[in-house]
Amino acid sequence: MADLFKPNDGSRPSGLALARMSTGETDRVEGEPLAAFEAQVADASEALPDFDFAILSAASHRVDDRDPLAPEPRAKITWWRSWVLIPTLSVALLFFMTIIPGPSLENRVKGPGDTDLSFYLLRRGRVLPGIERAPLRAGDRIQFTYRADRHETMVLINVDGTGAFTVFYPEVGQEPVAVLPQGRHVLEGSIEVDDAPGPESYVAVFGPGSVEGALELVQATFESGGHEALEALEETDPAVSVVVIEKKDAH
Amino acid sequence: MTSPQHPGAGPSEAEVREIYERYGPVIYRRCRSILGTDEAAQDALQETFARVIRNWDSFRGESSPLTWMYRISTNWCLNQIRNRKGRQEKLHVHRQDVIGEGVTAPGDAAWETADVVRSLLADTDDETRQIVLYLYFDDLTQQECATLVGLSVPTVRKRLNQFLKRARRLIEDNPVPVALGVALLAWWVVR
Numbered sequence: 001m002a003d004l005f006k007p008n009d010g011s012r013p014s015g016l017a018l019a020r021m022s023t024g025e026t027d028r029v030e031g032e033p034l035a036a037f038e039a040q041v042a043d044a045s046e047a048l049p050d051f052d053f054a055i056l057s058a059a060s061h062r063v064d065d066r067d068p069l070a071p072e073p074r075a076k077i078t079w080w081r082s083w084v085l086i087p088t089l090s091v092a093l094l095f096f097m098t099i100i101p102g103p104s105l106e107n108r109v110k111g112p113g114d115t116d117l118s119f120y121l122l123r124r125g126r127v128l129p130g131i132e133r134a135p136l137r138a139g140d141r142i143q144f145t146y147r148a149d150r151h152e153t154m155v156l157i158n159v160d161g162t163g164a165f166t167v168f169y170p171e172v173g174q175e176p177v178a179v180l181p182q183g184r185h186v187l188e189g190s191i192e193v194d195d196a197p198g199p200e201s202y203v204a205v206f207g208p209g210s211v212e213g214a215l216e217l218v219q220a221t222f223e224s225g226g227h228e229a230l231e232a233l234e235e236t237d238p239a240v241s242v243v244v245i246e247k248k249d250a251h
Numbered sequence: 252m253t254s255p256q257h258p259g260a261g262p263s264e265a266e267v268r269e270i271y272e273r274y275g276p277v278i279y280r281r282c283r284s285i286l287g288t289d290e291a292a293q294d295a296l297q298e299t300f301a302r303v304i305r306n307w308d309s310f311r312g313e314s315s316p317l318t319w320m321y322r323i324s325t326n327w328c329l330n331q332i333r334n335r336k337g338r339q340e341k342l343h344v345h346r347q348d349v350i351g352e353g354v355t356a357p358g359d360a361a362w363e364t365a366d367v368v369r370s371l372l373a374d375t376d377d378e379t380r381q382i383v384l385y386l387y388f389d390d391l392t393q394q395e396c397a398t399l400v401g402l403s404v405p406t407v408r409k410r411l412n413q414f415l416k417r418a419r420r421l422i423e424d425n426p427v428p429v430a431l432g433v434a435l436l437a438w439w440v441v442r
Contacts, residue, residue: 043280
């Protein structure tokens with residue numbers, strides 16, 4: 001188990017890296033971490049069920065055709081349970097609101113602060129997950145997804161390797177674009193990566209008063225510390241989300 | 252990812268045996284670590300391999316079959332954690348690992364009643380749950396985690412920080428256990 005307050009900074013091999021070494025997917029790096037990992041595997045293997053093709057094959061017939069990497073759907077609530085659930089929840093809510101003091105309630109109500117900007121990479125007809133700081137090539141296209149966390153507008157600003165600012169959304173005008181406040185959505189249109197030098201930052205400012213205000217925020221932040229400052233802004237301002245990309249073979 | 256394949260075009264027994272012997276032990280170890288019991292890990296292992304067989308063509312096309320199986324088993328385990336009544340026990344055991352040193356935790360009784368960690372996971376979106384699982388159980392770096400979840404590193408960092416912030420707040424302002432008990436009753440009715 002890891003300590004979440006002391007995340008793995010790359011100074012030690014992760015559990016996945018050790019597992020890949022142990023199964024021969026990658027070259028082994030002998031040492032204490034791998035030895036300890038394999039000891040755990042050996043210990044666990046004592047309870048490993050014997051291989052039974054008939055059982056596994058039968059189980060595979062029960063599996064539906066959903067993408068196996070998609071999250072499992074939540075269980076449905078049967079109608080009779082909902083009759084019990086609704087009054088119970090109502091009592092709980094009433095109790096919660098009348099008895100519990102304010103600060104505890106804050107813990108229960110999720111506020112703004114979960115905005116997110118991510119992207120897909122479109123390369124030679126393939127759709128790949130966008131990986132932060134993975135080098136992109138001129139001609140690659142990126143399509144953004146966002147989560148607005150109750151905000152209804154957004155401005156997306158690009159800062160390229162030369163420090164030039166470009167407002168991508170809105171394409172024209174001074175009004176922030178409308179976005180869907182709940183859930184993750186794809187931002188319409190894709191952006192082609194050019195051969196300008198990297199890195200580039202794409203900064204999504206959610207719920208800004210104006211395009212000008214968002215631009216001023218991004219410019220001031222960039223001038224105070226470049227792309228790293230923009231990344232830091234993301235962690236301090238819940239209405240801001242940043243994607244930084246690197247360029248490959250840029251001139 | 253290609254479309255799922257039907258079992259008619261599936262693998263032979265020898266092919267499945269080969270991957271079972273190669274990957275089964277590490278997948279099993281991981282599932283047991285996450286879910287806490289051999290029984291649950293056996294189910295998770297079986298479900299993971301059932302999906303491998305069902306999606307054999309996709310599996311064979313993966314550059315790292317193990318990573319693909321990790322992601323499948325992650326979904327299964329998260330679903331079990333979400334739905335299983337006894338999940339708080341496992342997380343309770345490891346609460347100090349989650350909270351870290353130097354953070355004042357309330358007494359055990361409060362923890363047992365409030366079940367802070369379970370409450371956090373229950374209220375957390377799927378992406379954050381995956382992130383916490385990969386960072387906590389698999390000790391992944393944030394870059395590895397971002398690649399697996401399909402998010403940027405700053406986003407992973409932000410989600411983790413938000414999760415930890417909520418954890419700290421809940422510890423410091425431990426809510427009244429009775430109200431949580433009522434909410435837990437509602438949860439029990441739903442499950």
